[in-house]
Amino acid sequence: MPDFPYVNARVRAMRARLLDSGRLEELLAAPTFDAFLQALANTPYGADLQEALTRHRGLAAVDEALARNFHATTQRILGFADGRPRTLIEAFLRRWDLANVRAVLRGKHTGRSPEEIAASLWPAGTLGEVALRELARQPDIPAVVGSLEALGHPFAIPLAEGLGAYAEMRDLLALELRLDRFYAGHVLQLARGGGHNETVLRELVQAEIDALNVKTALKLARLAPDAPAEPRAPGREAERLRFFIPGGALTTEELFLLLSHPATLEQGWRALRVRGFPVAHPPEDLTAFEKTLDQLLARGAARLYLGDPLGLDVVVGYLALKYNEVVNLRLIARSKALGLPRELVRREMVLV
Structure with a gap:
């Protein structure tokens, strides 16, 4: 049964494929969006980008390439693990399930099309691309909950309990709060115990x-x-x-x-x-404060890469670094498409 020393050895090998600061600066310095695409094609994201360009153009191709790459990364790491290590890694990945299910609920509540909803999703947790597209295709929120139940996903539990109130009041916030509370309790339950991981x-x-x-x-x-x-x-x-x-x-x-x-x-x-x-x-500026908190959380998670070499630390730290890289690349891509100044973009980037 693979344990964390084995998993971490494989993850450290993957760490070498992350982009260094020089490569990010090269992408940031690209004069046009097309130049950015050419530069991105010469990175570990190149194969995913070429595949995405057969189906999409512009930012849609970049978004799909980055999302597919990140999802493949999470699934590869899960493939290294079994038993308790896999359970804990899956629990950490639930944060992306939470974000995706919330995005689907909001999309259905506001009447967005399945294509619009799917474009906002990031398959990274236990809900893969096929499952998320199936959720996005459902006609309404009750059908989304039914699909989650069919998948055996635990998030179906709080959503099913809140469907009656949602049908009566159309209060999406109440449904989301149920989901947030369940997510917190669910992961904390999985993390019970006094062990390091x-x-x-x-x-x-x-x-x-x-x-x-x-x-x-x-x-x-x-x-x-x-x-x-x-x-x-x-x-x-x-x-x-x-x-x-x-x-x-x-x-x-x-x-x-x-x-x-x-x-x-x-x-x-x-x-x-x-x-x-x-x-x-x-804070006086709530927006700036929220960004500061998000940066503190991201940097705290990324620092775990240098933590216990025999524990969950390395996996969490690496995934935090990888996700931060993907977020920065999306930001750079949008800046090139919109022609935003480089210094403005650099200030918005989170460097961990």
């Missing part, structure tokens, strides 16, 4: 939950600048707590309530800092 996975998910709760709480506080000075007004706590995701290492219901009300935001932030949150002051 379980701790790595658990801390990653808890950091994601804490970041999401802080972002949400700040948005709620901004949406209610003229809220009553008494944040404990009857009914208001319950309304805010419907947005809270349990399971974080730092954020509790009490802290969420403090952060989500203008009158207690500063008090809540002091308590958050005492618990170890890395940002010193409540």
Whole structure:
């Protein structure tokens, strides 16, 4: 049964195919979109790009090439593993299942076409390209949930439980919150135990939950600048707590309530800092703050590549590096298609 020393040895060999900073600069310096395509064709993404160009043109071809390459990477790593290592790797990959299922739900809720929905999906987790396209082809959200049930995917459980309320109220947010809570609990359940690998996975998910709760709480506080000075007004706590995701290492219901009300935001932030949150002051610019949090999470995950050479660390770190590379390449591709200045694009890139 392959264990992490075997898996990590194979992953380290794959690490050599990531693009170095010089190659990224070369792609960023391409004067036109066509020049960018030529440069990308001379990278490990070249074969996927050539195949994608037989079906698509322009950005659609780049997006498909990058998505296929990333999916092949995740499946290759899963192919190295078995038993408990595979279970933990699959649990880490659930984050992409979550993003894809959420994208399908939103697409169906807003009436987007199957082609539009499929173009926004990134097969990387346990839901592959065929399964995701099948979900995108479903006529409505109940049919999407039925397809997930047929696939035996655990996300069908919370969605099926919320279908009645969705049919009555058309409240997509409530359905998404059910999904988010289930994802957090599901992965944390898989990460139970005191072993090193379980701790790595658990801390990653808890950091994601804490970041999401802080972002949400700040948005709620901004949406209610003229809220009553008494944040404990009857009914208001319950309304805010419907947005809270349990399971974080730092954020509790009490802290969420403090952060989500203008009158207690500063008090809540002091308590958050005492618990170890890395940002010193409540932000003025929420967009910039959210980007900073996302960068901290990405860099924290990428640093795990240099962690325990016999544990989950190497796989998580490598996949974080690979995903970051793909995101940066998509950004560069769009900048070339739109003719954006190089320095503007460089500022938007996340370098881990």
